[in-house]
Amino acid sequence: MTWLTLFTVKKNLLLLGILLAFILFLFRDILLNRHFLFGSDFVAFYLGMKQFLFTEIHTHHSLPFWNPYIYSGMPYWAHFESTIFYPLGFLFWLISPERAFGFTVLFHLLLGCVLMHLLSKSFFSSPWAGFVASAVFVLNNFLMATLYDGQMHRIFCYVWIPLILYLLNKALNSPSLWFYGSLAGAAWGAQILAGAPQDAFYTFLAASLLLAWNLKRPLKTARHNPRVFLLLVLLFCFGSGLAAIQLLPAFE
Structure with missing residues (x-):
């Protein structure tokens, strides 16, 4: 590895680290002060669904096929937005959903930042190209508005x-x-x-x-x-x- 290649690698890691640190800073109250991440759709819709899943797993030790608490009952497993089997949604199985939401969204933003940097490096060699692409990907208006709306499933898909x-x-x-x-x-x-x-x-x-x-x-x-x-x-x-x-x- 030449000194120029080593310098480029270090610059890539430094720029990526700055962006990751900024995302952690945005979520500092969730990480350090045990605050909850607000999202209107999450509070109005997903919180109840995830609380039902959490209760069924920890109280009845089973995965729910049916939700009897809405109207006369409705499918739960078959509902796409139940996200029971989404592999990166494991925190909703382990801790209360209001806490799992903030940590899971934070993890996805960090992951999206790294993955977009990886994609950009496969097309462009410039460290700044990767930095700008990653920053735009995870900090754009669409994603921030979706985050504010609490549409967690779209955030999960996006990354x-x-x-x-x-x-x-x-x-x-x-x-x-x-x-x-x-x-x-x-x-x-x-x-x-x-x-x-x-x-x-x-x-x-x-x-x-x-x-x-x-x-x-x-x-x-x-x-x-x-x-x-x-x-x-x-x-x-x-x-x-x-x-x-x-x-x-x-x-x-």
């Missing part, structure tokens, strides 16, 4: 976008197509489980556009084109297969 695109781009330019394609499908499946299937659908469209753009790039051999279609199949099959535990009850 998976750069990882999925990064893995697809990596698969296109790597001999390990099956490995990276499967990882991209797994990430898309996790995004579906996050509770906003419309956003997962838009991500699939974005992934399709990225792969279609690669078909138009110059200097690509005829052997490259089947890889593009195979990646799209891998993304759909692995993603929908992983999320089938939520998709099938919802469709039923």
Whole structure:
């Protein structure tokens, strides 16, 4: 590793660290003073759903199929926004939902910052490009407004976008197509489980556009084109297969 490469790596880490530290500063009251993160939709809708899940797990030691407390009852497991099986929503199983909300959103913002930095570095070598891309991705008006509204499922879905695109781009330019394609499908499946299937659908469209753009790039051999279609199949099959535990009850 040359001194120039080492300097670039250190600059990347420094800029990323500054951005992560700023996000932690924004959440300082939640981390240090045990404050709760406010969100109108979370208080009005998700808090009750997550409290019901927490109570069922800790009191009855089971996952609820049905919520008897709304009208004459309604499906719970089959409800997309119950997010029972979302892997990064594990805190809602362990601690009270009003506390889990703040910590989970903070973790997703930190994760989104890192993943967007990773994606930008796969296209641009400049450390400042990664810094600006990550800052815009996690601090933009759309995400802050969504956070204020308390639409946690959309925040959870949002942060998976750069990882999925990064893995697809990596698969296109790597001999390990099956490995990276499967990882991209797994990430898309996790995004579906996050509770906003419309956003997962838009991500699939974005992934399709990225792969279609690669078909138009110059200097690509005829052997490259089947890889593009195979990646799209891998993304759909692995993603929908992983999320089938939520998709099938919802469709039923």
